[in-house]
Amino acid sequence: MFLINGREQETLAASDRATQFGDGCFTTAQIVGGSVSLLNAHLERLQNACERLLIPFSEWDLLQREMVQLAVGHERGVLKVIISRGSGGRGYSAANCTAATRLLSVSAWPAHYDRWRREGITLALSPVRLGRNPYLAGLKHLNRLEQVLIRSHLEQTNADEALVLDSEGWVTECCAANLFWRIGTRVYTPRLDQAGVNGIMRQFCIRMLAQSPFEVVEVNAREEELMQAEEMVVCNALMPVVPVRACGDRLLSSRTLFDFLAPRCEHPN
Template identity: 55%
Template sequence: MWINGVEQTSLAASDRATQFGDGCFTTAAVRNGQILLLDAHLQRLREGCARLMMPGVDWTRLESEMRAAAELQVEAVLKVIISAGSGGRGYSRQGIHCATRIVSVSPWPQHYQALQQQGVRLETSPVPLAQNPLLAGIKHLNRLEQVLIRAHLDQSEADEALVLDTAGYVVECCAANLFWRQGERIFTPDLTASGVDGIMRRYLMAQIAAAGQVCHVVRAKPVQLLAADEVVICNALMPVLPVRQIDSRSFSDRQLCHWLQDSCYFMEAK
């Protein structure tokens, strides 16, 4: 782990990441020393910092630190956290001029390969996501909802959670986004009120558009999702997995999944 370019594991207790969850993060796949979709991850961090009104990030140094952390890795996970920095008085950031950059590398998750073959089982989470358009879409450090979702998921036999918002609309999974196909039409949830607009979600939506197709962004209730012919989930590491079951409803079609997976192989080849 590197904090502001120095290899260390100690963060000041006064840092606003620990005090208030004041910051944002991204998680990227590394293959053969290269960070996949690096520009998109940097753009996501910039967007997160802008939305959180968080200045003082040395973007040139951050990119260099990310590349240096990845260069010797054959297959790994790169995580980048940007905190507003240390200090301030209470909630105020006054007097803080430098953000904290945290870069870490962890082993590649091995279970995704098996899930690509057998498919993912989703179980509807009892934990809803609050609607907050001000924070929706970005990957900020306040992730207690996901911690609770994961805690319930760990008590089940499911692989991932189907997460709804407080109005009962489908949003995402605990750590993935959703797409589904009904006939020839492709859908993904509207994330303007809650959820994370993931890097892979954006990438796949761009691939769908480039192929001349439309991805319908909708506010859908679970009954609409369960009526689909096919459901897939995605994130920057998976990157696309088929869903074989949601609660008691089973799925077997993988037409959309195979097409989206082919798009991801093209991404890695670049």
């Protein structure tokens, strides 16, 4: 179902800047037992994105109530929340935008994630690279054409997920997940100050690792450095954590990091 500005409907104005320019942001949350996992973190993500994109949205209490209400009755599902700048005439100027648009939807949880957690996944290097832009880096904005192309190329392979580099060749993320890898007790994850999405589950994993025997380090790394890993895991708010069994020709069998993170990320709060 879809809820647009509080009304159950599936029609968005053709003039809305989400459709005209991808002018907005979104977040995707897991519903478990009728509740939104990491609800506050998802709201903070949207608030931060609106501030950086200069979208004057202020109905945060109302949005929170709608998110909570939509989750009720769903044992497991996916809640997606989009905030666009709204409608405001032709052209790039936002001067005539009077009210932001909030769009919420609920859909089925991707059941294949259970199999991925049991069996592990394979990664294939994507030929599509992410553009570097420090002003937008980390945000989950509505301009997802890079990810659409990454997914399109991925679907031409036998791999489960894509290993994605930025335009300078730095390891950045996967198509729809963040990446961690382990060497000994040190855990690495790409820096996301130039490209990529700073995912909710990535942030949660970093907090968990900061309270563990592992040392977590955010780095700029090349593909060759990644291939020295003893273990890799990917994560997003829905998975929430999945082990990697192969990255290209590199086979991985260790699950030390996965075994630490998985139970902590299964029902985060």
